[in-house]
Amino acid sequence: MANFFTVPYLFVLLGGISDFSLDFINSYSNKSKYQSNYKAFRAMLNKKLCLTIGDPVFHSKGPTIKTMSCQLLGISDEYSFIPYQTDLNIDGEIAKLKQFIIDNNVAGMSVTMPNKQAVIQMCDEIDESTKFMNAVNTVAVKNGKLFGYNTDWIGVVGALKGVTNLDGKKIAILGSGGTTSATLYGLTKDTKNITVFNRTIEKAKNLAEKFGVNYDLIDNINVENFDIIINTTSVGFDNENESPIDTSKISAKNIVFDVIYKPMETKLLRDAKQNGAEIIYVINVLLYGTFPQVKFYTGHELSQEQMKKISDFFAK
Known part of the structure; x- marks a missing residue:
């Protein structure tokens, strides 16, 4: 061995x-x-x-x-x-x-x-x-x-269901790329209580309408209105001081995970953990x-x- x-x-x-x-x-x-x-x-x-x-x-x-x-x-x-x-x-x-x-x-x-x-x-x-x-x-x-x-959607759903039941949960997804699409594909099998947030409203709108969920500009997000926050953007990649959103209002009621793998603990996850939130590292998504x-x-x-x-x- x-x-x-x-x-x-x-x-x-x-x-x-x-x-x-x-x-x-x-x-x-x-x-x-x-x-x-x-x-x-x-x-x-x-x-x-x-x-x-x-x-x-x-x-x-x-x-x-x-x-x-x-x-x-x-x-x-x-x-x-x-x-x-x-x-x-x-x-x-x-x-x-x-x-x-x-x-x-x-x-x-x-x-x-x-x-x-x-x-x-x-x-x-x-x-x-x-x-x-x-x-x-x-x-x-x-x-x-x-x-x-x-298989990205299998990874996301598997990682989430490993820590929580999705019933009744409000989910915010940040991004509009291929990983966002896979995440939506997997999660909408269980819930439509999802909002896609992106810097470009047209991209958010196109994805949201495709999967039958809500959408908004990322600057308008209020994390207090959501149970689960998923970052599928590249913001924070190779930069420990960048986050796609203001993390100050993330709290113990939230579950936060980030698909970025470098660093494994991004600013978003680090701040969320300090605020008492449950965090999911991308390695769990990668494994599933x-x-x-x-x-x-x-x-x-x-x-x-x-x-x-x-x-x-x-x-x-």
């Missing part, structure tokens, strides 16, 4: 974070010695490759969670999980990624910001729920075709949303006991 919770990212497999590993991940299209050396290395290991794509991405815990899952499932010798930094909204990046998938034994991709909508262009098929959300966070590669799914991805990639499903083992590790 000593090696159970290891992190076999590409740069670990190659002996540490190095110019070799980072250059390969971000400059794979160059037909260099790096690419040929890595192909030979992975051919020796005979592993399928699963990517986590985003920008930034190297801090993501997704590859670690999936690696731990495969170790528990007894299939860790079949898969390698690595981060791959890219912004698919930039011209040429989709073509590069497609070529990488063709050239390598890629089994799937986990998709993070800012790629959840742009990646849809790459998919041959997406399921009905994903079409409705207009956001993909999971891509499975089967027989050369890319199939898009979304990542476990289904493992099944999409591998065809193997984690047991409740196995999921608890991984959750307990991150709760330490």
